[in-house]
Amino acid sequence: MGKRNPQPWLVGDELWSRIEPLLPSSPDGQRRPGRKKALEDRKVLCGILFVLYTGIQWEWLPGELGFGSGMSCWRRLRDWNNAGVWQRLHEVLLDELRATDRLDMSRAVIDSSHVRALKGGPKTGRSPVDRGRPGSKHHVICDATGIPLAVTLTGGNRNDVTQLMPLLDAIPSIRGKRGRPRRRPKEVYADRGYDHDCYRRQVRAKGIKPVIARRGTEHGSGLGTKRWVVEQTIALLHWFGRLRIRWEARDDIHEAFLKIACSLICWRRLQPTLR
Incomplete structure (x- = not known):
C-alpha cells in the first residue's frame, strides 16, 4: 500500500491534464493598466482544494502557500462552477473508469x-x-x-x-x-x-x-x-x-465542492490503472 499524500491539495500533472482543457479561456491582453496579472489557474485550484480538504475558512487561507487570497479562490470556484467545469470533470473521469472496466x-x-x-x-x-x-x-x-x-x-x-x-x-x-x-x-x-x-x-x-x-x-x-x-x-x-459541515450560505458553492469531491474519489479509483 502506498503512503498517503501529505499534501493532497497539490494538483499533479496527470490530474491537471484532465482539468485544464475544461477551464474557460482567460481574456489575454484585456488587463486594465496597473492591475496585477491574474494568478495561475493551477495555483488557484490548489487553493480551492486546500479549503475543501482542510475545511478552513476562505479568509484564513495562508498567503505563504502561494495560492492567492481566499476571495480570489472563491470567485474562481464560483465562475468555474457556473461554466460547468466540475460536472464535466466528473463525466470525463467516469468515462475513463468505464473505459478501464472499473465501473x-x-x-x-x-x-x-x-x-x-x-x-x-x-x-x-x-x-x-x-x-x-x-x-x-x-x-x-x-x-x-x-x-x-x-x-x-x-x-x-x-x-x-x-x-x-x-x-x-x-x-x-x-x-x-x-x-x-x-x-x-x-x-x-x-x-x-x-x-x-x-x-x-x-x-x-x-x-x-x-x-x-x-x-x-x-x-x-x-x-x-x-x-x-x-x-x-x-x-x-x-x-x-x-x-x-455546510459553511456556505450559497447552495451553488456547496454543490461545487460536492462535485469536486466526487471527481477526486473517481480520480483515486483510476490511479492503479495509471501506474
Whole structure:
C-alpha cells in the first residue's frame, strides 16, 4: 500500500491534464493598466482544494502557500462552477473508469446523509436528526463498487424518496466504450426510506428494476450486503473537511465542492490503472 499524500491539495500533472482543457479561456491582453496579472489557474485550484480538504475558512487561507487570497479562490470556484467545469470533470473521469472496466453499472445504490448548515441559506431546513437545527442533506447514487455517479443537495427536512428520480436522472451519459453511452443501471438498491410503490413504478418505467426494502419487514433480506457501498461513498465525501459541515450560505458553492469531491474519489479509483 502506498503512503498517503501529505499534501493532497497539490494538483499533479496527470490530474491537471484532465482539468485544464475544461477551464474557460482567460481574456489575454484585456488587463486594465496597473492591475496585477491574474494568478495561475493551477495555483488557484490548489487553493480551492486546500479549503475543501482542510475545511478552513476562505479568509484564513495562508498567503505563504502561494495560492492567492481566499476571495480570489472563491470567485474562481464560483465562475468555474457556473461554466460547468466540475460536472464535466466528473463525466470525463467516469468515462475513463468505464473505459478501464472499473465501473459496474449492473446496479446502483442510493442513500443520503445529514450535515449541519451553520449559515442557513437555500436548500436548508430544520433537521429532524439534529434537534431541529438548520441542516442539509447530501443525496448520493453510486455504482455497485461505490463510485459516485451523481449527488444532489436538499434541505435537511426533505424526504429521501423525493430525490430517487432526480438522482437517476442526474446520472450522465457515460462513454468510454464503443456503442451507445451507458446511463441506466440494471437495478437500483435503496433502504426503507424509499419504500413507496408509486416511485417503484416510475423506476420500472425507466427500464430499471427497483430493489427497495419494505417497511415493517424484518432484517435478513440481504440488501445490506449490496447497500453498504453507498455508505462508504458518503463517508469518503465527508472525509473532506469542507463537506462535514455546510459553511456556505450559497447552495451553488456547496454543490461545487460536492462535485469536486466526487471527481477526486473517481480520480483515486483510476490511479492503479495509471501506474
